[in-house]
Amino acid sequence: MQYDVVVIGSGPGGYVAAIRCAQLGMKTAVVERYPSYGGTCLNVGCIPSKALLDSSEHYHNLEKNFKTHGIEASGVKLDFGRMIARKEEVVKQSTDGIAYLFRKNKIDAFQGHGSFVDKNTISIKGEDGKEKTIQAKKVIIATGSKPSSLPFLKIDKKRIITSTEALTLKEVPKNLILIGGGIIGLELGSVYARLGANVTVVEYLDTIIPTMDKQLGKELLKSLKKLGINFLLSHKVTGASVKGKTVTLTADDPKGNKVELKGDYCLVAVGRSAYTRDLGLEKIGIQPEEKTGKVPVNEHLETSVEGVYAIGDVIKGAMLAHKAEDEGVYVAERMAGQKPHINYNLIPGVVYTWPEVASVGKTEEELKEAGVPYKQGSFPFKASGRARASMDLDGFIKVLAHKETDELLGVHMIGPRAADMIAEAVTAMEFRASAEDIARICHAHPTYTEVFREACLAATDNRPIHI
Structure with missing residues (x-):
């Protein structure tokens, strides 16, 4: 089947790019390897984390702050299972919404792992092992990113977990060790601290949210300490092990002294890395950056191969859903001969x-x-x-x-x-x-x-x- 544009990936960048291409009159297809659309953001990122942040804030306020407002409640009980279920309902509403938008805009969606056969041919391999190909005049790579880890620390997804697993826990941790003082870790750490977990953040640098203005990090640190979160800044994690239901983490403090922490879960939140594995990029002459795995693009987000573009987390810049969305619109409009712009600043x-x-x-x-x-x-x-x-x-x-x-x-x-x-x-x-x-x-x-x-x-x- 021949398409004007095939988008690989249906996250915020991919689905927005596909919709804008369709709006501009291009015959468009999307290839998504997972059963639901929306990528990390809608399934295991932005949307579910915000659902839990809001739910946990309601619970925290009811327990701690409502009395000051003249609202007294007794017998307050946390139904964590119901909180997780509500989060799943929000996710489903969002991902179902993407499916509706694809139908509305007459976008063909294929489920399976997409990869290049050549620059105009995309192979789609389903979970059943069956494979088919579609043809594309142009292709947009929008495959997003995955949680990063530390090379010496094995994530078992049970006790040593990433943000993905942290969104589907069956219980509120008693003691949660959080590696990383960045955005993802602090958001999820806030969720569980509000629900009663004893949260300890271990951060290599001397500040939290280090990519933002330093005064913001200092002020947020004070606020999160009031919430009860403990911080070990300038600490270098050296290892973690699991025995039964206990995780033991080791680190070096600023003076080089050994520190040992124990918890029932350890959340590794040390950033994300571009997902460009098994895309067949080598078949069309695209070489991802060795250190980051990101795809090099020019000022118009086109790769070294004419007609093949890349957007979102797989290219340079901040890994943000709204950046990916803007890039999706940008590429679609460039293809249509328009002159859009993005001010990355x-x-x-x-x-x-x-x-x-x-x-x-x-x-x-x-x-x-x-x-x-x-x-x-x-x-x-x-x-x-x-x-x-x-x-x-x-x-x-x-x-x-x-x-x-x-x-x-x-x-x-x-x-x-x-x-x-x-x-x-x-x-x-x-x-x-x-x-x-x-x-x-x-x-x-x-x-x-x-x-x-x-x-x-x-x-x-x-x-x-x-x-």
């Missing part, structure tokens, strides 16, 4: 802990390193009437603007609903707004977004109103 990053963390543009560290003249303004949520009303007092918003032009260069926030509020900053920076532009825009009162305005006032003339 303005792809926001978010951590869905509570408080939430969100960031866009340059960090203060990056501006200093590049020698860019800048000024900053910040404003704390504890000075916000809306935050006082909701008891969300942790965090701040920090604005970085060019010292001479006042153009916004970076916005970094930690606080309630930061994941949603960052969109205002992205919009402003896309249109090259100044800090004063935001400071002069009327923001509804009382809202959390007033904190962004106050931070911009602080950056403009050091004239915040409410502090």
